[in-house]
Amino acid sequence: MNLLYKSTRSDDTLVTASQAILKGLAEDGGLFVPTVIPTLDVNMDELSKMTYQEVAYEVMKLFFTDFTEEELKNCIHKAYDEKFDTEEIAPLAKAEGAYYLELFHGATIAFKDMALSILPHLLTTSAKKNNAKNDIVILTATSGDTGKAALAGFADVEGTKIIVFYPKDGVSPIQEKQMVTQKGDNTYVIGIKGNFDDAQSGVKAMFNNKELAAKMDKGGYQFSSANSINIGRLVPQIVYYVYAYSRLYKNGEIAKNELINIVVPTGNFGNILAAYYAKNMGVPVNKLICASNDNKVLFDFFSTGTYDRNRDFILTSSPSMDILISSNLERLIYRITGSDASKTKELMDSLSNKGNYEVTVKMRDQLKDFEGGYASEGDTADIIKKIYEDTGYVIDTHTAVAASVYEQYKEAAKDSSKAVIASTASPYKFARSVMNSIDMKYDSLSDFELIDELSKISNTDIPKAIEEIRTAPVLHDKVCDAADMQSTVEDILKL
Numbered sequence: 001m002n003l004l005y006k007s008t009r010s011d012d013t014l015v016t017a018s019q020a021i022l023k024g025l026a027e028d029g030g031l032f033v034p035t036v037i038p039t040l041d042v043n044m045d046e047l048s049k050m051t052y053q054e055v056a057y058e059v060m061k062l063f064f065t066d067f068t069e070e071e072l073k074n075c076i077h078k079a080y081d082e083k084f085d086t087e088e089i090a091p092l093a094k095a096e097g098a099y100y101l102e103l104f105h106g107a108t109i110a111f112k113d114m115a116l117s118i119l120p121h122l123l124t125t126s127a128k129k130n131n132a133k134n135d136i137v138i139l140t141a142t143s144g145d146t147g148k149a150a151l152a153g154f155a156d157v158e159g160t161k162i163i164v165f166y167p168k169d170g171v172s173p174i175q176e177k178q179m180v181t182q183k184g185d186n187t188y189v190i191g192i193k194g195n196f197d198d199a200q201s202g203v204k205a206m207f208n209n210k211e212l213a214a215k216m217d218k219g220g221y222q223f224s225s226a227n228s229i230n231i232g233r234l235v236p237q238i239v240y241y242v243y244a245y246s247r248l249y250k251n252g253e254i255a256k257n258e259l260i261n262i263v264v265p266t267g268n269f270g271n272i273l274a275a276y277y278a279k280n281m282g283v284p285v286n287k288l289i290c291a292s293n294d295n296k297v298l299f300d301f302f303s304t305g306t307y308d309r310n311r312d313f314i315l316t317s318s319p320s321m322d323i324l325i326s327s328n329l330e331r332l333i334y335r336i337t338g339s340d341a342s343k344t345k346e347l348m349d350s351l352s353n354k355g356n357y358e359v360t361v362k363m364r365d366q367l368k369d370f371e372g373g374y375a376s377e378g379d380t381a382d383i384i385k386k387i388y389e390d391t392g393y394v395i396d397t398h399t400a401v402a403a404s405v406y407e408q409y410k411e412a413a414k415d416s417s418k419a420v421i422a423s424t425a426s427p428y429k430f431a432r433s434v435m436n437s438i439d440m441k442y443d444s445l446s447d448f449e450l451i452d453e454l455s456k457i458s459n460t461d462i463p464k465a466i467e468e469i470r471t472a473p474v475l476h477d478k479v480c481d482a483a484d485m486q487s488t489v490e491d492i493l494k495l
């Protein structure tokens, strides 16, 4: 069967999977969604015998139907290889009555690696399939994590270049070091004198510049985006929920068809949407628990039916979830309207014009799969300390938001279903907040002393991603004014 994709905001265009991956965003500003969510065509007994890569193929073949078996397997094998420090790719750790699905064993020790290690291969394959003759230039503005994960994913991928702009004084020392030590002949990292918004506006302006596009075309290049709304990032994230269920079943932790809960620390709503797609594909899931930090716009949405971004932006210890516009929520909204593109467009227009929208009672009825919750900074620190003291297991601040919300949910709902908690970053990535949660005495240590101490108390090896940057040489030292971003890109591409 050939599965096609359409926009959430109009009904007139149908595209193939590879076209949707290449385009990223639909021309009307909507997101691409599959016209139907396919059902798994292998059962749990079969899945439980498969490797991560084999499960990945079973899921992706149903969504990327215009890829040949060989193309898809090739992408999967290039992505999920020795870059991950465990053959399981996404292992489960049992602690304090829950199963932590560790999504941080890739190159940059955060869950963005799960999708960004395969996206470059899906993109280059899609370009070939559609006879795009140009090399792909990935242009990204980053506040830290996405930039490094995209750099690692695209480094030395033939037919691509990646250019990352970051605010010179607006990322953590570890994040900066991770980026400026990036290897690969096709990687470019530039600090700008400005903040993240300046970087993001500069990138957007280049994407929308028709003159630049023509110049690029002449030079043999075209821009593309590694943004989290690309369907090529969403689908690979479904895989690990199917895989996690199959491992629980294989290891006798759950009975056949037993319903489980899934708890996800949420920002842009991509990761939890993937869990929802997994449920719709036939994975036995009871509740999808959406965990927010103090930026609890989603909690308010699930409890009131109104989405309202008109509020202060709060900086927290889980920065990758500091978001007021959860872009991927649009795909869920589209579904609960009963696939009504004009209604979805109306709500999204209201969001961009007034900063809010309200869904109807009928739409709210369709949100019963979800449960919203949030954790304050204090709750987050407390649960890190508690789980460490009870079990010796150390979780990062993002995962801790989910763990705290799960505790609250269990208590309130008296629901004792088994739960998988998406563990989205290694504690080493946020070592200072994590260690301070356990004991403020650590605050006097330097960044690398903290890392050594974390290794000792958690009895885990320091990940290669961290070990490497201790001594890695700086390979990128370019800095430019925000106003000169375009000329910097033109220099790099020799336009």
Ligand SMILES: *Cc1c(COP(=O)(O)O)cnc(C)c1O
Pocket (backbone or CB within 6 Å): 110, 111, 112, 145, 228, 265, 266, 267, 268, 269, 270, 271, 272, 320, 321, 398, 424, 425
């Ligand atoms: C990006 C990110 C999240 C949020 O995921 P979404 O898909 O944007 O909801 C949570 N935790 C970490 C560590 C992240 O990097």
